[in-house]
Amino acid sequence: MANLKQIAAELSLSVTTVSRALKDGPEVHPLTIARVKEVAARVGYVPDHHGRALRTGRTLTLTAVLPMETIEHLSDLAKLPLIEGMTLAARQAGYSLSIYSTTPDDDPVASVEQLLLARSADGLIITRMVSGDPRVKLLLDRGIPFVAFGRTDLDIAYPYVDIDNEQIAYDAARRLLDKGCRRVALQLLVPKDQASAMRLSGYGKAMAEAGIPVDQSLIGHGTFTMESSADWFDRLLGSSDPPTGLACANELGLLGALHVLGKRGLVPGSDVHIVSRDSTRLARFLPARIDVHSVDMTGVGRMLVEVLERRITNPVGPVEKILFKGQFDPGE
Structure with missing residues (x-):
């Protein structure tokens, strides 16, 4: 070489x-x-990142810790635009992006500790924030550049990029209520996840404004793969007082719900109204009347890397806090 x-x-x-x-x-x-770059390209020169890391203490690698939702088929579909955005932004900034996948059984703090011991990255992107998330204090105490995808309720300044899940869920519930739905079901993901807590808060606010008490039997917690969504929604529709509206957590939850409606001979947008999160544009190609909230997940991925790169360059700079809004698209 x-x-x-x-x-x-x-x-x-x-x-x-x-x-x-x-x-x-x-x-x-x-x-x-120009002469040097021409020769370097001709002879196939590739920088020795390992040697540079030994000399400078920098790896020019960023690591994103992305927990796997489940081991089910297609369970991580919605992560693809996020990874795409992070990859493109990292390359543009001169970094390589490493994805560190954890299983649902892995301890999040232990996973971060393992990465810190390896010293394989100049900065970390942490995800799946929980209440009082201990990873934030750990990384701040160690002086490790990081950015969180999501927020926690710690009274401490840290950089994050998040999606306004509370507003999205509020808007979804309000739109279903405005269509005449009084039994509105809500899909949440992992119960301890702060994103789920924010969705539940927005939903509860919309129901309170309508004067309708929250019925816990209509709140679903789970990974909401297509299979789990279908099983949960089928049970609700088979109850004595079934829902007439549904706010889906994601595209896979939507597909499971549509499967059950078809099996029962019910029509979405008529028998049951649906509003869903859709970050992959999948819902736009389904032959069903569905209202969707979309989030530019590629843009979220880019922003995560850009914020992290600025933290690496200027660790004492402003602590950035960025919130992405959802865009509503009415069903056709």
């Missing part, structure tokens, strides 16, 4: 000049930079 010494020898330059030229150093003449 070609190295800096070989490029320097071919061009009769010093290794220092070649190194600076490859970094577009302002002290190197533009023509020299």
